[in-house]
Each structure stands twice: as C-alpha cells, then as structure tokens.
Amino acid sequence: MNGFKAMLFDLDNTLLNRDEAVDRLFFKLVKLCFGDVDHTIKNEMRQKFREYDGKYFGQSDKTDVVASFFDEFPPQNGMPKQAIQDFWNQHFPQCFAVHQDTITIIHRIKQQVKVGIITNGSVERQKAKIAYTNLDRCFDMVIISEEVGWSKPDKRIFEMALKRLDVNPEETLFVGDDLEKDIGGCQQANIKGVWFNPSMRKNDTAIQPFAEIHSLESLVSYVT
Template structure:
C-alpha cells in the first residue's frame, strides 16, 4: 500500500452529529410555534418529526418535512408553507455543533496528511454548517455536491477532490457513515473506504468497507496510515 497522503470525510453523521441537530431544530420549532406541551406529547412529536426528516433525507427542499409535521401536530402559531424552506435554511445549520475531540483528531491528522470534506447537500446549508462549526479553517478542500454538480456516490466528486489535492486514489482514504454513498462511491474511484459506524450497526448490504471504525481515535491509532 502506498503512503497515505490524504484523508477525506463525509460531513453529516460523520464529522457532525446530525441527529443532535434535528433535536435542536425540533426544540426551536416548539418554542416558536407551540405553547406549553406535555412531556409525553413532546416525545411523540419528536419521534414523528424524525420520521418525516428521515423520509425526506437527501432532498434539498424540506417543505414537506415541516408541512407534514404541522399537519400532524397543528401549531399554535402558523408558519406559512411558502416560508418553511427559508425557516429550515436559516435555522438548521446553526443547530450543529462540533465535538472538540473531533477537532483535535483532525489537527493531529493535518500534521501528517491533507484533509478534506466531500458532502452531498445544498451549498447554502452545507457551507453554513461548516462555517458555523469552525470547520472551514481545518480542511484543505471542501466539495459540496450542489456546488460542483456531482453527488455521491458518483465517483467524479471523489476524483475531483483527488485532483485538487494532487494525490492518487491509492494515496487517499475516505471516511463516511453511508455504505452506498460514501464507501461504494469512493471505492468506484479506486480509493479505500473506511466505514464510520459509531453505533456498531450490522452491515445490511453487500458493500465491503476496507476498514470499519467506531471512533476517530482509531484513525490516529492506525499508525501505519502515517508512517
């Protein structure tokens, strides 16, 4: 194996905990559009909100997520349908936070390799997340699908990152949580795919990651990456 010169990462559910951000957005909605809500009802509402979000995950337009939720749980204060997308765009990116330990791991990696982000999603929201969490200054390249015109698992978005970093596919690793989009995608570009699986889920697919990690510490402990 050639010396690893670059490690690239997915953003949502890899570098950033999207599930926590969805929780935060839900509580903003409660505060803005609902009065006092009983705890048991609030739990049901959150569960349903997450179901709607999961259903439309990957779609840039989140109007249906919010409209479905408000139809199921009529709010005290109405948010017009034509304002729902703006609400999501303006609020959701700022619901994210970065784990400080993750930043320390990235800093350690940067002493040895180039690092980058490849993420699917809208340019506006993904850039806002990256800027808000302070990630922008840590990475040598950031590619957002809407901005570059290719969406994971299309191998071209991975190849574009490799070209910008001036590294060969066998000199780079990609770390992501999505087996199809992240792992199969990068493997099509001849990169090695590291499955980030913090919840230690069973692999339900025929896709075979080159390695599996449950924490970013395992990347640092894999000293062979940097030797």
C-alpha cells in the same frame, strides 16, 4: 507511515452529529409554533419529526418535512409553506456543534496528510454548517455536491477531490457513515473506504469497506 497522503471525510453523521442537530431544530420549532407542550406529547412529536426528516432526507427542499409534521400536529402559530425553507436554512446550521475531540483528531491527521470534505447537500446550508462549527479552518478543501453538479456515490465527485489535492486514489482514504453513498462511491474511484459506524450497525449490503471504525480517533493510526 502507511503510504497515505490524503484523508477525505463525509460531513453529516461523520464529522458532525446530524441527529443531535435535528433534535435541536425540533425544539426551536416547538417553541416558535406550539408554545408549552406536555413532556409526553413532546417526546411523541420529536419522534415523528425525526421520522419525517428521515423520510425526506436527501431532498434539498425541506418544506415537506415540516408541512407533514404540521399536518399531524397542527400548530398554535402556523408557518406559511413558503417560510418553511427559510426557517430551515436559517436555523438548522446553527443547531450543529462539533466535538472538540473531533477538531483535535483532524489537526493530528492534518499534520501528516492532506484533509478534505466531500458532502452532499445545498451550498447554503452545508457552507453555513461548516463555517458555524469552524470546520472551514481545519480542512484543505471542501466539495459540496450542489456546487459541482455531482453527488455521492458518483465517482466523479471523488475524482474531483483527488485532482484538487493532487493525490492518487491508492494514497487516499475516505471516511463516511453511509455504506452505499460514501463507501460504495469512493470505491468506484478506487479510493479505500473507511466505514464510520459508532452505533455498530450491521452491514446488510454487498459493500465491503477497507476498514470499519467506531470512533474517529482510530483514524490516527492510519497516518502515523
């Protein structure tokens, strides 16, 4: 054992592949509002949808994502602006899928230490994602920023997790894909941050994680 008693996780693009979910939501939107679209045009549309999603990432209200997309690609069957958020809230959580390997790894870790999730986002969507993928059955605790009033990288959201799990910072690891929000944030609470970097991006920040991993399976060695 390495002396760790808890491991905390980010949700989007750590436990769940958000990019894949955005693509699935795009195909739902095209089927609903555009009908048949030429393959080449559809690829161009998908790229633009991803760009708008990235531009407004972090905003709870997703109206601007779809409205901007519709401005560039006028749909055959439009959607009123007031309906866009309902569409996103209803369909986006159902676009997520969790890999069985991830579930297996979490259960192996949970046999040794306490496990929890800290995620930024709206309560409605994040709870729906976690429930839809059955991750709620895997973790001892889930903290959602909108529910508690603090968002990563605010150290208070990490300190709340420590208190709920009754562990000390030096006994805890936090795993996330975002260097500034996840790793920089947990370090402010004196928690060691493990940077999940499967695409092997270059670290262009001054933040130095405790460790960098390219697969979640690597985490098992920290608790066994």
